[in-house]
Amino acid sequence: MLHNKMNQAGDKKFILRLSKYKRVLQQFKALGMERVFSNNLGDAIDVTPTTVRKDFAELNIPGSKRGGYVIDEVLKRVNELLEQDKPKKLIVVGCGKIGTALLMYKGFEQDGLMAVAGFDIDPKKIDPNATIPIFPLEELKTFVKKNNIKVGIISVPAESASRVLDLMIEAGIRGVLNFAPVELKYTKRFIAKNDHTAGCIIHNMHISPELINLFFLVKKQEE
Amino acid sequence: MLHNKMNQAGDKKFILRLSKYKRVLQQFKALGMERVFSNNLGDAIDVTPTTVRKDFAELNIPGSKRGGYVIDEVLKRVNELLEQDKPKKLIVVGCGKIGTALLMYKGFEQDGLMAVAGFDIDPKKIDPNATIPIFPLEELKTFVKKNNIKVGIISVPAESASRVLDLMIEAGIRGVLNFAPVELKYTKRFIAKNDHTAGCIIHNMHISPELINLFFLVKKQEE
């Protein structure tokens, strides 16, 4: 993963498990536990104890036989890797229902993330004095550079998504999570404009395919 | 995948690719194209031509050398597998911002899905006369059974999610896509209550981990 040759898919699964470990360990800690065994942690997030041990080996987290792992030590290492000493700032472009929901998403705070601003093209949405301000799209570039924002969410209608992506990349965004109902990807048209050493990583939230997949699996389960 | 021993992860990737093929092929068709080659389709959705051909072999879609695949034939087979002759009905439980956004999510219509009702605990949200009605949670069971709904979305606060999941499974929901900022899973406590042959498949939308992963990858890219 980290040190070995890895791909983004492997990374993502690993990061997902790390996030799950973190959440569960925080719960265990809140219950007063100080140590955890790999089989208990594995049960909690639906992976095998071997996977837990492999993950912890990857992070150089030492365990002790019959003593398991020290929860504080695991949390410390996970936070180090994910660099979650302080909340990571992100922006949301497109402040319709999904966008504003994401601006105020409760899960961000608990997971070391912070939506710091929204941007929209609709003047009625603009609210610079809100708790999390919403600015016009024209101010995106200035804001992104001034605040050194690297990651953003796109939650605009499908037909605007590609153009918004262009603006975000131009502004300096280097990671995009796309909620628009259209597949976005980093294509060659950006390379002529941007520093060649840094592209933009785009991940799409596949809401429809997730549901289609559920329908498919539910049908199969009924057979 | 379909005929071979498969797991849900493999299925999901396959279904995701099918959805992507479908979207792209609809676009190609709108452009007047009648045939497609595996390398063009692969380019369009970022997979290798071999993957495309393997997928089509799995679906028994015949191609012809130097003639490629007939777009209509591929779409027909994909729709058959995904059973998308008519929109698949789903419900949304929790009609806050994410919930109402999902009720009206534009991507559903184009992807063969239809949100037919929302449910909420808050009386102020109830709106039985809306285009997509929102009912009180007490009516969930009746509605689900009467309309034979099998799949639903959870978009409630974290602290309500588990209880809402219970109600949904009790009502007859067999596939759940969870947007609440908490990991849900189908645990043993359901087994005593439900028909043993049919569990409930739960997938979590990992919004925070997706973003954490983006931060991680962006950081790695800058190194």
Added chain:
DNA sequence: AATATTTTGTGAAATGTTACACAATAAAAT
């Protein structure tokens, strides 16, 4: 102190997924 038990750590095996390679085939070119 000695023994038993339970867990970690990790090399290797197994499984899953993707890509390679090329024979076969069909359309295009001659």
Added chain:
DNA sequence: ATTTTATTGTGTAACATTTCACAAAATATT
């Protein structure tokens, strides 16, 4: 009609990920 070219189809290889298996170690028990 024949040859050339470009693609499909698929067996197999390569690579990625997960699991197995067990030695080693540390705690618990005797």
